[in-house]
Amino acid sequence: MITGSMVALVTPMHADGGVDWDGLTRVVDFHLREGTDSIVAVGTTGESATLDVTEHCQVISRVVQQVAGRIPVIAGTGANSTHEALQLTEEAKGLGVDACLLVTPYYNKPTQEGMYQHFKYIAERVDIPQILYNVPGRTSVDLLPETVERLADIDTIAGIKEATGDIDRARRLIASCGSKMAIYSGDDPTAVELILAGGQGNISVTANVAPARMAELCRLALAGETDAARRLNEALMPLHTNLFIESNPIPVKWAMQQMALIEGGIRLPLTPLAEGAHDAVRDAMKRCGLL
Known part of the structure; x- marks a missing residue:
């Protein structure tokens, strides 16, 4: 089971919106050096919605090759098309990722039964660990606990x-599904x-950052060191809050540019902070x- 801090990695870009491969190498090295437990490539923060399929797979491949088994790599492979999500998941498995992250199908607003299917x-078609991703604020669909329990x-x-x-929903999921699947936060x-x-x-x-x-x-939280974990979280709360002052990943990419980790590129329809x-x-x- 993958545990701990899993960075939703940005995809560095040049000013013209092209992928910055040297920048990608730099940020992966940063996480390996700083103790990140796992890297999630090409999720929401990685601008998966604006990368084409070739770029998507190239980013996954570069991250897997650079990490070289030192920590787990999870690839974002969700899509609003089941066929496309299947293709991306198959491709990611072939590239050597440890797991895949699949967002709920967005825009077409499927029913709970549609999401289950x-x-x-x-x-049932790709033999690799798969992590569901429920983020109704971005997708306009909510994968309800009863559907997660079936899955x-x-x-x-x-x-x-x-x-x-x-957190009440999270507690329900932990109680009903915790022995069968991992429950991760996607909300800092x-x-x-x-x-x-x-x-x-x-x-x-x-x-x-x-x-x-x-x-x-x-x-600290996994070890049950409640007071210390909460103190550290409170110290980080300015980042948790202000990195979402505009749509993610706009603020975090600007912050990383200030730290000289990446250039300022971001791809339309997203715009600089x-x-x-x-x-x-x-x-x-x-x-x-x-x-």
Whole structure:
């Protein structure tokens, strides 16, 4: 089981929107050096929705090759088309990832039965651990706990990234599915509480800029060191909050540019962080000792 701090890795880009392969190498090295427990490539934060299929697979391949088995690599392979999600999951398996992360099908707004059949179809055809990804704030569909409970009985479905920030829902999932699958947070502000309730880790945006502290936070929470974990989480709360002042990954890419980790490129329809938001993100970075 993959546990701990799993960075939702940005995809570095040049000013013209082209993928910055040297920047990708640099940020992967940063996470290996700083103690990140696992890398999630080409998820929401990695701008999966705007990369073409060739780029998507190239990013996964580069990360797998560079990591070389030192920590797990999880590939984002979800799509609003079941056929496309199946193809991406098959390709990612062939590239050597340890698991795949599949977001709920967005835009077409399937029913609960449609989502169940979507994930079941892929899970029964690709023999690799698969992590469901529920983020209704971005997809307009909500994978309800009763549907997750049905999916938990499928062997290749190994976990869920629950990004609602609803700790009561997380507790229900841990109680009903925790013996069958891992429950991960996808919401930095509430991740510590989910882990303390019995979850296995956090797929994190904040970890892009504060990887060592997010790894320590997850370690403390997994060890049941409640007070220390909550203190560290409170210290990181300015980042948890202000890295979402505009749509992710706009603020975190700007923050990483200020740290000289990446260039400022981002791909349309996303745009660079608005000038009026610079002070809020900069202040959060200063309060957390990043600047």
